[in-house]
Amino acid sequence: MPTPREILVLGGGVGGTVVANLLVRELGRRQAHVTVIDRTGRHVYQPGWLYVPFGGPPPKRWERPERALLSRKVDLVVGEAQRIDRAGHVVQMADGTRYPYDDLVIATGAHLAPETIPGYAEAAHHFYSPEAAVRLRDALEGFQGGKVLIGVADIPYKCPPAPLEFTFLLDEYLRKRGIRERTEITYLSPINRVFTIESVSTFVTPLLEERGIQHEEFFNTESIDPVAKTVTSMEGTELGFDLLVLGLVERQQVVLAGSEDRCVGCQRLPLAIVDGADVDGESEVRPGRLHLAVREEQARHNPGLLLGQGCTAGHVLPLAESGEEHRGARQADGRRVIRVYAGFTDRVHPARAVLSNDAR
């Protein structure tokens, strides 16, 4: 009997969890032994943080033990992966432990980089971490009216529709509190329409206007003055605010630092980007292709390696991806990995692994 393939999955977020569960479900123990390595052992459903500022369920509500979400056939290691040795097919942990692999799935996601915009840390709010979402909730509770600006600090940022969703939720929240008429809301977009997808933009713009929400196009945040409470764009526009909510720029996870490597096939596509290296654009490793094309090409050239969505889209391109795209991409991830090993039946819904826990 052939030895099962040793598959390591770095990261127990939605992507890593879904892929791991799909792999064992479809391949079985004879074909694959799957291990998830996760830093905390806590699975966090990040989209839930959007509702925290408006008095929604607290951040803890959006967490589960990763173990409870994984199939019993998947092993879980809680610890910090430090370096990927692609040549040796080994992942080295911070505590020195080494995990060999035949195939590696990198689903470490992205980390936030508030330091890229001067003044951000002092003056801007966001909802991309539990702490920040709670801080914004507190700020909103004390808010009695004034100027609110909502936009993005830089590109890429997590979940493209999130700032728009936040804008509509805020409008509703302020109306319920009876202070909407004392508040001026302006939505800032980095491009020449309110959303990247033109048809969505055409649909959403009148909805903003019906609610008296102003919108400013071509606003790419350059700096924030926390004392004067103004934000300036690359395009030269300066706006004042009482409350500033800006989607945060994301960068490659640190686990990949030091593991930078080029695609073995074309020698061009990055397999990993050194943390922060592309902040100033000096380390040009982005291939400038749509992420799905990139991922397909990566898969073709690097059959032992798969990068999760947060590890590629946001870094390979300045376009972040939405939850809906995530879902599609994870389906594609899981299916593609499985296709490599076995005949794949198309019946498994990848979100089921996560959703089933809530349904129990």
Place this chain on the structure above:
Amino acid sequence: MTLTGTLPTIDKEIDARGSFCPGPLLELIRGVKSVPVGGTVAVLSGDPGSNKDIPLWIQKARHEYLGAFAEDGYTRFVVRKAH
């Protein structure tokens, strides 16, 4: 309008072929951020939407548009960072 002829000197070139609107524009914005004032940035785009949104942004941001140069199946948009 698409130009042919001599290309200006390019300090930074970004290949955004295969990326759909507004990907090439966002690539260009990041590129402009990363070069010093006076530097030139080119972005390669195969998306027809770029013909509209790239010149619009350059005008709004008050940089210098050096033109769109037709290549085989794509266009090279060139801008000089003015401030």
